[in-house]
Amino acid sequence: MAVKNRFAELHDDITAWRRDLHENPEILFETHRTSGIVAEKLRAFGCDEVVEGIGRTGVVGVIKGKSTASGKVVGLRADMDALPIHEQTGLDYASKTDGAMHACGHDGHTAMLLGAAQYLAETRNFDGTVVVIFQPAEEGGGGGREMCEDGMMDRWGIQEVYGMHNWPGMPTGSFGIRAGSFFAATDQFDITFEGSGGHAAKPHETVDTTVMSAQAVLALQTITSRNADPVEQIVVSVTSFETSSKAFNVIPQKVQIKGTVRTLSAEMRELAEKRINEICNGIATTFGGTADVTYHRGYPVMVNHDAQTEFAADVARSVSGDCVEAPLIMGGEDFAFMLEERPGAYILVGNGDTAAVHHPEYNFNDEAIPAGCSWWAGIVEQRMPAA
Ligand SMILES: [Zn+2]
Ligand SMILES: [Zn+2]
CATH class of the missing domain: 3.30.70.360 (Alpha-Beta Plaits)
Structure with a gap:
């Protein structure tokens, strides 16, 4: 595993953030606490710009590289919302809100992208600009669509977008991706x-x-x-x-x-x-x-773009040594709207042998954090290499 050493150091912090989000799940556009924490952390990391209220409760952070001469702008997107499920994990950090649960691992997605943002803001070892995108209402509310409708892509000049979802049943920290139609x-x-x-x-x-x-x-x-x-x-x-x-x-x-x-x-x-x-x-x-x-x-159908899929798989291989071809998935994914506006790719990161997403006993696997964060950082550093 070629995970970045910095993420091994940050692993405990990111795990703690993830578990706090897990304990305090929020549904659809009601991600007020979560969005507040995300914005506060992005500011603390020293992001060049942090804007709340994009797509109602979405948050956008901007991190400029050591140089921005390349003119490149890459968007990285995570989802923040939970599901209306009664949690049955028995975890000591299980949901404190009855009838709401992070049963799709968006707590992990948010925490991993925050970890990547901290690293990128510390190191800035790239030539270009990163836009970190935290969206509400992935689970049926179309939060990604609303962020696009608020003009996010043009406002920050985003040229490519990347997304990631944890996937139970795939080895922890391994990767899978598919070019073309991917989610239904x-x-x-x-x-x-x-x-x-x-x-x-x-x-x-x-x-x-x-x-x-x-x-x-x-x-x-x-x-x-x-x-x-x-x-x-x-x-x-x-x-x-x-x-x-x-x-x-x-x-x-x-x-x-x-x-x-x-x-x-x-x-x-x-x-x-x-x-x-x-x-x-x-x-x-x-x-x-x-x-x-x-x-x-x-x-809509979520369609991965060919060139970006190949690049995303290369980065995954540089992190975990391999990247398998993922199967077609008949579930839906709100990231489809972002991929309709800009070329990009969506990847799966293995969550190990856990209950399936949307199951009351599901839990995000914190052991996937270093691989997930390293992939995010790799996307930035390899797409916009520092001169
Ligand atoms: Zn889901
Ligand atoms: Zn999900």
Whole structure:
């Protein structure tokens, strides 16, 4: 392992920051305490500029190298938010807030990027400018999108962006990355079927919404099995089915179904939206009812750029000796918005043999800190080498 010695020295400090964040999780844009700590530390490290309130509760820090003659500006991004999960780790630094938990390791991401920022502000051994980006609301709130919409990329002239996520099941401190589509687009649909309800003993006098919507649930499965090219990845899951009646003898007036679509290309996303509309409206018409389809586009496909992916893998190899090809991941990632605005890459760092992310027994592995911090520092020092 070629981790930087300075991170071995800082390991205990960074671990303590991480555990404090773990104990005090905050959800979505409510990262007030976390953002405050991040801003305070960045100022204490001597960052040239620290700005709060980008993307509501996001924080941006700027660190200039010994020289900035290269004109290069690299953005490094971490997420800060927790999840609405009741923690069951039994740790002595477990969440003090019932119903909130750092179950995705964003406590570790924030602490590692803070560690890297401290090192970079101390050494400044690069020719260019680093922008450290701490975003709220990765878990479904689109905090990354809001930071972009606040003009972050242009305001600081960011030319490339890099991100990192811990990954349970990969050896601690090892790396994995993938060029091109990496994390899925995460969309939602909400469909209301309407007929004319009535007495369950007189179905012929009704337009039965339960039969109609049950047909639709089955037909929606054909988007994946019959419409999509078999070599493409697409998931269509119906996750909620609710009728407007609680009675056993009433045919309900309305049925609402909800679900999610996961895709890895713009084409598959278009296909899913189009076919959901066609199938639900077609079936409703067939049965004499109506369908009101709402398709909500969430995070886009997260696409790693080729050149930056290759560079990020090289840096990972210089830290850990290897960097494997990561599999496609059907989960979503808000960093996708930043990668739509600027070229860059997102890497996975091994969290060892722990519970999966979003599990109530998950915990970020502090042993991954030196590797993660060294990768951040390597991105800067190797992308913008000091003259
Ligand atoms: Zn997550
Ligand atoms: Zn996460």
